[in-house]
Amino acid sequence: MSAQAEVLQQAFTLGYTYTRTTGPVVGRFLTALRDRKIVGIKGSDGKVIVPPMEYDPVTAEELSEFVDLPDTGVVKTWAWVKHPRGKHLLDKPFAWAQIQIDGSDIPMIHMVDAGDESKMSTGMKVKVRWADETKGFITDIACFEPA
Amino acid sequence: MRDIAIVSFVQSDCVRDAGALNEVELIMPVIRKVLDNVGIQSAQDVDFTCSGSCDYLQGAAFAFVLGVDALGAVPPIKESHVEMDAAWALYEAVLKIRMGQADSALLYGFGKSSPGELPIVLSQQLDPYYLSPLWLDTVSSAALQARALLDSGKATEADMAEVVARSRKNAKSNPHAQLKGDVSVDELLAEPTYLSPLRKHDCCPISDGASAMIIATVEKAKEWGKPYAVLKGIDHRIESHHFGARDLTRSVSTEIAAKAAGVADGPVEVAEIYAPFSHQEIILKKALGLGDDTVINPSGGVLAGNQMMASGLSRVGEVANRIIKGEIKRGVAHATSGHALQQNLVAVLEGA
Amino acid sequence: MAELAAVVGIGQTKYQTKHKTVSIAGLVRDAALKALQDAELTWDDIDAVIVGKAPDMFEGMIMPELYLTDALGCNGKPMLRVHTAGSVGGSTAIVAASYVQSGMFKRILTVTYEKQSESNAMWALSNAQPFSVHLNAGAGGFFAPIIREYMRRTKAPSDAGIKVAVKDRLHGARNPLAHLQLPNITMKEVEESPMLWEPLRFLESCPSSDGACAMVIANEELAAQSPKKPAWIRGAAMRSEPTMYAGREEVSPQAGIDCAKDVYAQAGISNPRKDLDCAEVYVPFSWYEPMWLENLGFAEKGEGWKLTLEGATSLDDKGDIPWNCSGGVLCSNPIGASGMIRFAEAARQVRGDAGNHQVDGAKLALGHAYGGGAQFYAMWVVGSEKA
Amino acid sequence: MSDANKEALEPITGIESPVYLDYNFTAGQATARYLTKVKEGKLVGQRCPSCRNVYIPPRGACAACGVATTEEVELSNKATVQSFTIVHIPIPGNPIKPPYVIANLVPDGANISFLHLLSECKNEDVRIGMRVEAQWKDASEWTYAMENIKYFTPIDEPDVPAEEIGRLKDA
Structure with missing residues (x-):
């Protein structure tokens, strides 16, 4: 039996820049984002889903009826990130929220920059803060902010 | 259908960082013990072996391949792997036994979560267009669910603290637990929020470790001459990936699985529930249809230590061990996968 | 004791370098929907979904089945995810069949896929952690020395590998779904293609493909009601051995030999070359055809390459035991799906539904998959009759 | 309108998604x-x-x-070539310029091979059973890595018959 070996530790990054194809539904949503617009899609039961799903969560039908929506909405639930993690896209305290875009039924998740937890509440109105430059990516919505 | 006997279950201690133990070194001790309990030598002595693990926990493709080194798989064995919690490996083995291709099976799950930032790693379980690029981590998505539950009036922060206090207390009698002790609901509520509405203690710790189980037909268990618990029912279900398409205050997939597994067919003395966040135990207790006469998570549950990819199997094992020891006659175990309880498995266990 | 089960629906996408017009869900959905349509079923007719794919790092998505559930009509149903390295497509089919064979489910959907164009497979497979003790030379770097040892032992001429490369591409030219379409390929062209990992040439290696493959598997009662001819599962087996151990036979691994014996015994096969009408075998590098011919008992030890050179495995040469009529992995390789494609193509043959690559009157066919460092195996035998 | 602008108006069909995770x-x-x-x-x-x-x-x-x-x-630093390949294509994350020989080497006293580079010989001279020896870098460069061995080189010893190399024995 030999003496105890040293503990060998080393940081490493596992990563790749994936090149994804979006298909027509996700592509349509991202194209709209680039134009600083939000589109939803009608589910089998007529409810408007944001971001648009390709297939209905209940019937599994392929969905295709897009609906133009405003860039405002209402917070359905939220969580306050007091200490953003390194990967988080905002480097100051922020909220995650499920936001029901006005005119839609199924809410989306994004960030809300409200400055302070006390400014957050379920039912509050928010609007999109668009990125300075949009490119057709989910982060074209930089975040939402209190409206 | 053939009844399944759970003959042996072993788990390693939950530790924050298993440090200089690789996958084989992590798995081998629990495999050794679970085999010794039954009095068999290696995977050669069972008809089927199945494991559960996740490459991304330690950041290496095919992490599970190394696990085979711990089995003594020469000559070759019948073996499979799910990229899921090992509770689903148990399910796969149940199918194999029910179809008559195996009379016995060895199952194990292992996870070394310590090398990465687990909640962030698991953000990449989300759809790759809308959510994973936002790095919505698992604590954050759970916090969204917790707020929805609190807003709905179905639970209070005190209810959540009560779950934690009970977990810590129960864990005192669990030698494998990572977090244990006496703490009052008031003390817990006095703590600051961590990811509001969650406090740090509402979230499970991150643990390295492994667990293993041996199941068999009842005939085989008798042949081994070992006491066993009987797996009466097992079922698993998934629900929509779109958070907005789900009622986050319920666990519909658990409700369906509980019904299919036959939870309500008898009294439930003990339930081991895989609830990585305190509020999820409240949601799951309801979804499982459990009353206040059921002792929930006598091991402390995963709030006392969460070995990702093994914890679900361990919930089943915890209940089985109580039945084998004669402490209870009937219990329920639950496992979960994905963000905010997207996928769930329910098992019903009874005495022989 | 096991319930009888049969393949009643098969769906495949076209295999190609990059599917540009779909999301990952869209790719998987395409195969799944085609399988349902083939079986004349709807999502409601499916009791559970079993998904398989190779490492999550290929697409950078952890447990992608969680995201795929909506596309696969699985909400409220059981979903299981299998991962057994390169054999996963085959293992997934076997696990899926066990849902039915256990008597617990009547009819299930199983899907496997890889969208390799989202990253670089070589990167994902060879991404080394710190303190790696092995030199990294890619998959070919692992398999080429084993092939060299096979050549040394058997004194096989280099023509044998070249012949497989040509034969499978000619087969693939009959299959409109195949990725590589090389109807005019010649021995000379393969021989002159660039050397990658000597003795392996570029045209002796598989491509990297996007694609998905799905099957619907039903119990005896429902299969009998199925509009198209079912492919009855006559045997299914899996075997694993450790990646590296002292004395491991790498050229003809024991796990492959044992797995074949097991599946033949279940299907009542005593002489695979005689009893089977065709086989779909996982051959990612040309030389693995002669090697597997021996490993799977189609040829005596050291003689596999002779069958290949004689044309026994060629549809165009009217061989007695055609292998990889679909073009095989040498034509299409979406890694996570490749094993299931073998299993599904075997089923197509015994259903008499293999189009221009149909083996006339095929009644019994082998589907084969292997993975990792050739230590994981999955095989099934399907037949046009129940027994 | 410039070409760049025209292109920008095409509908989105693809995205680049960086997924980089840090591990210790x-x-x-x-x-x-x-x-x-x-x-x-x-x-x-x-x-x-x-x-x-x-x-x-x-x-x-x-x-x-x-x-x-x-x-x-x-x-021992001495080993036998169990098998080998000549790599002609670049491998992601591997800085060595092709073509080069990598060999499955069984060190004397071991019963299993590992992969390492073979050098200072003609590629076409490499053969199964060939005897080789590790060439270590200068001790000042040693770290916790197999790269401490630059490569193996042939030595003047008789070849080992293939069946005696140990691991790739005939079944």
Whole structure:
């Protein structure tokens, strides 16, 4: 039996820049984002889903009826990130929220920059803060902010 | 259908960082013990072996391949792997036994979560267009669910603290637990929020470790001459990936699985529930249809230590061990996968 | 004791370098929907979904089945995810069949896929952690020395590998779904293609493909009601051995030999070359055809390459035991799906539904998959009759 | 309108998605012990207590027997070529310029091979059974890595018959 070996530790990054194809539904949503617009899609039961799903969560039908929506909405639930993690896209305290875009039924998740937890509440109105430059990516919505 | 006997279950201690133990070194001790309990030598002595693990926990493709080194798989064995919690490996083995291709099976799950930032790693379980690029981590998505539950009036922060206090207390009698002790609901509520509405203690710790189980037909268990618990029912279900398409205050997939597994067919003395966040135990207790006469998570549950990819199997094992020891006659175990309880498995266990 | 089960629906996408017009869900959905349509079923007719794919790092998505559930009509149903390295497509089919064979489910959907164009497979497979003790030379770097040892032992001429490369591409030219379409390929062209990992040439290696493959598997009662001819599962087996151990036979691994014996015994096969009408075998590098011919008992030890050179495995040469009529992995390789494609193509043959690559009157066919460092195996035998 | 603007108006069909995760990796005990010795310029395998085979690099277990290995065995710098390939294509993350020879090498005293580079010989002269020796870098450059051995080079010893090399034995 030999003496105890040293503990060998080393940081490493596992990563790749994936090149994804979006298909027509996700592509349509991202194209709209680039134009600083939000589109939803009608589910089998007529409810408007944001971001648009390709297939209905209940019937599994392929969905295709897009609906133009405003860039405002209402917070359905939220969580306050007091200490953003390194990967988080905002480097100051922020909220995650499920936001029901006005005119839609199924809410989306994004960030809300409200400055302070006390400014957050379920039912509050928010609007999109668009990125300075949009490119057709989910982060074209930089975040939402209190409206 | 053939009844399944759970003959042996072993788990390693939950530790924050298993440090200089690789996958084989992590798995081998629990495999050794679970085999010794039954009095068999290696995977050669069972008809089927199945494991559960996740490459991304330690950041290496095919992490599970190394696990085979711990089995003594020469000559070759019948073996499979799910990229899921090992509770689903148990399910796969149940199918194999029910179809008559195996009379016995060895199952194990292992996870070394310590090398990465687990909640962030698991953000990449989300759809790759809308959510994973936002790095919505698992604590954050759970916090969204917790707020929805609190807003709905179905639970209070005190209810959540009560779950934690009970977990810590129960864990005192669990030698494998990572977090244990006496703490009052008031003390817990006095703590600051961590990811509001969650406090740090509402979230499970991150643990390295492994667990293993041996199941068999009842005939085989008798042949081994070992006491066993009987797996009466097992079922698993998934629900929509779109958070907005789900009622986050319920666990519909658990409700369906509980019904299919036959939870309500008898009294439930003990339930081991895989609830990585305190509020999820409240949601799951309801979804499982459990009353206040059921002792929930006598091991402390995963709030006392969460070995990702093994914890679900361990919930089943915890209940089985109580039945084998004669402490209870009937219990329920639950496992979960994905963000905010997207996928769930329910098992019903009874005495022989 | 096991319930009888049969393949009643098969769906495949076209295999190609990059599917540009779909999301990952869209790719998987395409195969799944085609399988349902083939079986004349709807999502409601499916009791559970079993998904398989190779490492999550290929697409950078952890447990992608969680995201795929909506596309696969699985909400409220059981979903299981299998991962057994390169054999996963085959293992997934076997696990899926066990849902039915256990008597617990009547009819299930199983899907496997890889969208390799989202990253670089070589990167994902060879991404080394710190303190790696092995030199990294890619998959070919692992398999080429084993092939060299096979050549040394058997004194096989280099023509044998070249012949497989040509034969499978000619087969693939009959299959409109195949990725590589090389109807005019010649021995000379393969021989002159660039050397990658000597003795392996570029045209002796598989491509990297996007694609998905799905099957619907039903119990005896429902299969009998199925509009198209079912492919009855006559045997299914899996075997694993450790990646590296002292004395491991790498050229003809024991796990492959044992797995074949097991599946033949279940299907009542005593002489695979005689009893089977065709086989779909996982051959990612040309030389693995002669090697597997021996490993799977189609040829005596050291003689596999002779069958290949004689044309026994060629549809165009009217061989007695055609292998990889679909073009095989040498034509299409979406890694996570490749094993299931073998299993599904075997089923197509015994259903008499293999189009221009149909083996006339095929009644019994082998589907084969292997993975990792050739230590994981999955095989099934399907037949046009129940027994 | 410039071409760039025209292009920008095309509908989105694809995205680039960077997924980079940071890990702090810890080598397993067996690997740590092995590389600690490699840093000292030694190749140290482990013997299985059950089948007595010697593993290099040790993985903490004899995979055949499924038992832990602890007994350490210092191995020779000499090895035999069990098989090899000549790599002609670049491998992601591997800085060596092709073509080069990588060989499965069984060090004297071991029962299993590992992959390493072979150099200072003509590629076409490499053969199964050839005897080779490790060429270590200067001791000042030694770290916890197999790259401490620059490569192996042929030595003037008779070839080992293929069937005696140990691992790739005829079934």
